[in-house]
Amino acid sequence: MTAYTHGHHDSVLRSHRWRTAQNSAGYLLPHLRPTDRLLDVGAGPGTITADLTGLVAHVTATEIGPGELDLTRSTLVERDAAVELVVADVHDLPFDDATFDVTHAHQVLQHVSDPVQALREMARVTKPGGIVAVRDSDYTGFTWRPRLPALDHWLDLYRAAARANGGEPDAGRRLLAWAHAAGLEDVTASSSTWCYATPDERTWWAGMWAERIVSSAIAQQLTESGSATPAELQEISEAWAAWGADPDGWFSVLHGELLCRVR
């Protein structure tokens, strides 16, 4: 079982709650039909899920455990979005073959132990002619300015921690190969980015990471494994604050994305 590197600390959820269908599933939106039955795997805080309910007929959302699903539920209740909620592991989905028109997973495959099996399962529960849609970031593809050494250290530590947990932080570039290995042949690959370059975006992104690197699950993992000392993490946190305060600060987050037509 893969550990989920980010955990569910409030500093993590703050980042995930910023997500919308528009800024995170733009590649999928033109393909959605009002009659579709959609599955959102690993819905997390559920903001993308809530947006999707306005675009299709029926949405089912899954999370890995009941506690995680409660987080999804709280957003959906807040947003008054009707969604069926199910605890499920993407490696073994509790749905019949050919149940959904669209099966979607945003930033999930990078965290799972067997992304090829995950894609096989997503394809199995999707109707022939339906779509499997996945999007994952690619950490080595992140780029930013100013290039503070402590932020290079942050990236090295994050990538090592994600791999130690059985995940793949550079998932974006691997999605196409994983889909082919899962037997998916009709696949359209693309990439897109998030860019943080306004004062508000810098304050939010830097503030979130400044806290996350000293207070969330990854901080505990890095110190307990001896990969970093609390002082090193504090230095990274301060570098994030410095980046956030720089009026020239610019950050780009690369993602790979796939639309797979199921046969």
Ligand SMILES: C[S@@+](CC[C@H](N)C(=O)[O-])C[C@H]1O[C@@H](n2cnc3c(N)ncnc32)[C@H](O)[C@@H]1O
């Ligand atoms: C980075 S979050 C993405 C949440 C949401 N899709 C979004 O983009 O806002 C990844 C989610 O995948 C879930 N997850 C991790 N391993 C999973 C697995 N094996 N099966 C299903 N979900 C999993 C985690 O609990 C977490 O909520």
